[in-house]
Amino acid sequence: MKAVIMKDKLINFFEMLGLTWATPVVKISTGEDPREQLFELGRLIGLPLLAIMFFLFAWAGIAKQIDTSLGQLPGPAQVWEQTINLIDEHKQERAKEAAFYQRQEARNQKKLEENPDAEVKIRPYTGKATFIDQIWTSLITVFTGFLIGTFIAIPLGIACGLSDKLYTALSPLIQIFKPVSPLAWLPLVTMVVSAVYVTSDPMFDKSFLNSAITVTLCSLWPTVINTAVGVSSIDKDLINVGRVLRLNWYTKVIKIAIPSALPMIFTGLRISLGIGWMVLIAAEMLAQNPGLGKFVWDEFQNGSSNSLGRIMVAVLVIGIIGFILDRLMLTLQKFFSHDKNAVLR
């Protein structure tokens, strides 16, 4: 009995994470009709594997046919090679950095030994940003932009959902700003940031702010709209319960409006993060802000025989990270949805 509950919990956990293929694995390990479960496993893992194999072969075949000014279009093998290269470069860079700090410390130590009152300087390492550094920069930027957007979008969406008048008033503005491309926002954002953000000791790089704010401006809207719809479509009976209980405005918002709209809010957030990630790469590319977009652009300008392979690595990594971010949000969405039977994909 206990084992059965454990099993169900495990299966629920994996399905929550979107790892549906783990279900048959759990079932096999608990001795549930192995043949049927193996068949299920074959369906859930085998079919996608088949499709990926087909894609790789097609890619390899087509790539050989295309000659560019930078040499042949790289196939899967060359891309794999470049992946290893990029990771090695990262390791080398880190080793250099460690060595730099070690030298610096040794030097400072020596200075102090000679003269205990000597002023020692600690300089930061200024090496080239590697591919993996760029991934981190991009992730930090996208989450910053997304969080700023969320802090604006959810309250705005709740306000719009609560007040028909406000929604009617703001709706045209929302509809107009929603489809604007990041490339159109970017020059404006850049100019405004350099005009407004003037300090002698900046906490953030301007380029970082430019990308993050562009992400905010583009990813804000789905959350605003979904939150507004979620809040305005609360079950009328639930509102009447609130009226009978004479809940004050604040309690109604906290105890009824927000929990009831939560699944919709997370749907909006999931779309917003997806858009944010897409927008970020374009913004980084155009504005030469650090991040994956800049990496792609630099490689393109570099024009070595390895460049196309390295760009393809970036393309795949961008895709995989986007996929992981989406799964992450889907898991949150499932967790906060009170209708656990709803099919979300």
Add this chain to the structure above:
Amino acid sequence: MSMNDYLQLSKVTIDFPTKNGPFRALNQVDLKITEGEFISIIGHSGCGKSTVLNIVAGLHQATEGGVILDGKEVNEPGPDRAVVFQHHSLFPWLSVYENVELAVKQVFKGQKSKQQIRDWILHNLELVHMDHALEKKPSEISGGMKQRVGIARALAMQPKVLLMDEPFGALDALTRAHLQDSVMEIHATLKNTVIMITHDVDEAVLLSDRIVMMSNGPSATVGDILDVNLQRPRDRVVLADNADYNHCRASVLKFLYERQKSPQTSSVSGVDSTPTTKPVKSKKVA
């Protein structure tokens, strides 16, 4: 104030605005209810029986006339007139216990200690036999159980009058019978004043002290009131052969099907008898 005036509806009239001018749903509804009485309001669908309940609840405002409960005029919704809605209306993200807790904490804020609040929640869930599922979410329990929790939540507000809007309408016959028995048991224990909207003749006769029969709309009003003088506690199986019971049943049926034909067959040409628009009251939270 006489015993008979605990809850008093006087000349309650309500108009709903429509494109073709105001639609009069209720006209001059008069009703006096004694403390502890169980009243059913029965009528064809669209006759405005739920509207009567909503006016008593304060969810709708009468255009003319008014409601006086225990010497005070009703102007807005409040926990002294707790409502059991047809579709349970439990908060889906809260557990059974938390659903009742939300109401208890709001109503008895500053009056009960933490322990007293907990005891009161459990007491009310015991009354409806739902104390075994405290941590369950509404999506994990059956329709009948949800309605039981809805009743517990309403009872926990310790209302002066309990309003039930077709509380068993969405349930299957067996579940409905169980719940009717529970409601009779609770009424016997607590002696609370109840108004129940129903379209089920057997239910009305079995549960009520008096049955208010509504005429068809538009301009619906109280058509007739039937006293049900059956001894309590009542047993549905025993009553099936009881002459008084069957007489009551027959009177209600006669009213509904002879004096008030179903609105579909009796509607005046050109006038739709069912209101298509709900009142102008805002449906928003704010």
